[in-house]
Amino acid sequence: xxxxxxxxxxxxxQATSLLQVDKVVVEGGFDGVxxxxxxxxxxxxxxxxxxxxxxEVEIAPPATIRKAVLGAGTKKGGEAFPGLPNHGADAxxxxxxxxxxxxxxxxxxxxxxRG
Numbered sequence: 001x002x003x004x005x006x007x008x009x010x011x012x013x014q015a016t017s018l019l020q021v022d023k024v025v026v027e028g029g030f031d032g033v034x035x036x037x038x039x040x041x042x043x044x045x046x047x048x049x050x051x052x053x054x055x056e057v058e059i060a061p062p063a064t065i066r067k068a069v070l071g072a073g074t075k076k077g078g079e080a081f082p083g084l085p086n087h088g089a090d091a092x093x094x095x096x097x098x099x100x101x102x103x104x105x106x107x108x109x110x111x112x113x114r115g
Contacts, residue, residue, distance in 0.1 A: 001038040005045035012049020024050035025098040028061045060097065062090075069096045071103035080108045 012019075026047045029040040043059070050057045063073035070080050070093060077089030084092065096106075 002041045004038055005041035005048075008042045008045025009049045010045075012046055012053065015049075019050075019053065019055070021055065021098070023056040023058065023098050025058045025060055025065070025094055026050070027065065027094060028059045058098070065094055065097045068102050069093045069106070070108075080106075 024046070026043050029036055029043065033039075047057050047059060066075055066077070067073035070077070076086065077091075077093040078084065078086040081089040081092060096102075
């Protein structure tokens with residue numbers, strides 16, 4: 001399964017001309033989640049790929065990212081951006097974190113109630 005890390009590194013290496021940012025944030029690992037070890041391999045591949053592209057790399061725990069951007073470590077991206085798929089919303093939150101956007105910078109309203 002460690003080959004996931006090699007594949008992630010390869011993806012980053014091929015993205016060199018596309019990745020026009022200075023900072024990359026990789027969501028850090030966490031215990032107790034099925035497949036966490038395999039996911040850690042992939043995350044390290046992305047981190048190494050960005051590092052060798054001379055990007056600033058930060059590895060941050062998911063709750064730290066959510067707390068900074070959404071104001072609560074337990075709040076999920078899909079709750080703040082219900083029009084996006086859950087993983088897409090979480091990726092958007094991580095991108096906001098990397099860009100320095102914090103909860104004080106966002107106006108997130110509750111979705112309209114159906115009734």
